[in-house]
Amino acid sequence: MKPIIMEKTISVILTEQTLNLQECFDFVKDPGCGGVAIFIGTVRNNTQKKEVKFLDFSAYEAMAVKEMQKIAQQAHVKYTIKKIAIHHAKGLLQIGDIPVIIAVSSPHRKDAFEACQFAIDSLKETVPIWKKEHFFDGEVWVNAHP
Amino acid sequence: MKIKSLFFGIAKDLSGSAELILDIPVNMTIGEFESLLSERLSGLKDTQNFAFAANESFVERDYHIKENDVIAILPPVSGG
Numbered sequence: 001m002k003p004i005i006m007e008k009t010i011s012v013i014l015t016e017q018t019l020n021l022q023e024c025f026d027f028v029k030d031p032g033c034g035g036v037a038i039f040i041g042t043v044r045n046n047t048q049k050k051e052v053k054f055l056d057f058s059a060y061e062a063m064a065v066k067e068m069q070k071i072a073q074q075a076h077v078k079y080t081i082k083k084i085a086i087h088h089a090k091g092l093l094q095i096g097d098i099p100v101i102i103a104v105s106s107p108h109r110k111d112a113f114e115a116c117q118f119a120i121d122s123l124k125e126t127v128p129i130w131k132k133e134h135f136f137d138g139e140v141w142v143n144a145h146p
Numbered sequence: 147m148k149i150k151s152l153f154f155g156i157a158k159d160l161s162g163s164a165e166l167i168l169d170i171p172v173n174m175t176i177g178e179f180e181s182l183l184s185e186r187l188s189g190l191k192d193t194q195n196f197a198f199a200a201n202e203s204f205v206e207r208d209y210h211i212k213e214n215d216v217i218a219i220l221p222p223v224s225g226g
Contacts, residue, residue, distance in 0.1 A: 041226050060154050063202040100226050129225030130155035142224035144156040
């Protein structure tokens with residue numbers, strides 16, 4: 001019997017390690033694709049002009065991974081894309097560090113851009129990950145009191 | 147019946163626990179559970195913009211909790 005080889009088209013990672021941009025690009029790049037769109041989230045040094053010291057990301061890990069996988073699957077359904085990587089960091093992150101990378105490859109750039117935007121917008125709405133901003137005079141859970 | 151509840155983000159700070167085993171009435175809905183939490187855990191009062199999950203999937207306020215469910219209390223998320 002001939003084995004059925006399913007090519008992996010989704011890479012989802014939630015890790016305490018430093019995110020690896022090259023790994024995301026290497027995963028999604030494809031000879032059949034004309035482009036790769038990448039969104040990189042970076043830790044900003046201020047919130048409403050208040051200086052941020054560092055961020056602490058925590059997650060409901062099992063559910064967060066499931067929700068990230070769902071977003072990746074939805075991106076495959078909604079857009080003509082080849083591969084998508086959604087990698088998110090947890091734990092302490094310093095200014096300039098990278099909490100999230102989304103990379104999408106597609107035969108044509110429009111779908112890559114749109115799928116990338118869809119993925120980061122959805123992640124910010126549904127994936128159970130929380131950040132606490134630490135300032136020099138205290139700390140606050142982001143979004144907790146809209 | 148006994149259920150396990152998990153608290154994340156600000157909910158963990160407000161409840162003082164990451165995890166609690168709670169004894170609740172059979173067939174309770176998430177909405178009723180939310181009221182019960184605010185009675186038992188004085189810090190957890192303003193949860194109308196929180197979400198709830200049962201066994202790692204989002205559920206609405208009308209979901210009926212089953213024995214051995216793992217119910218997670220999820221404040222507005224802020225990943226990314």
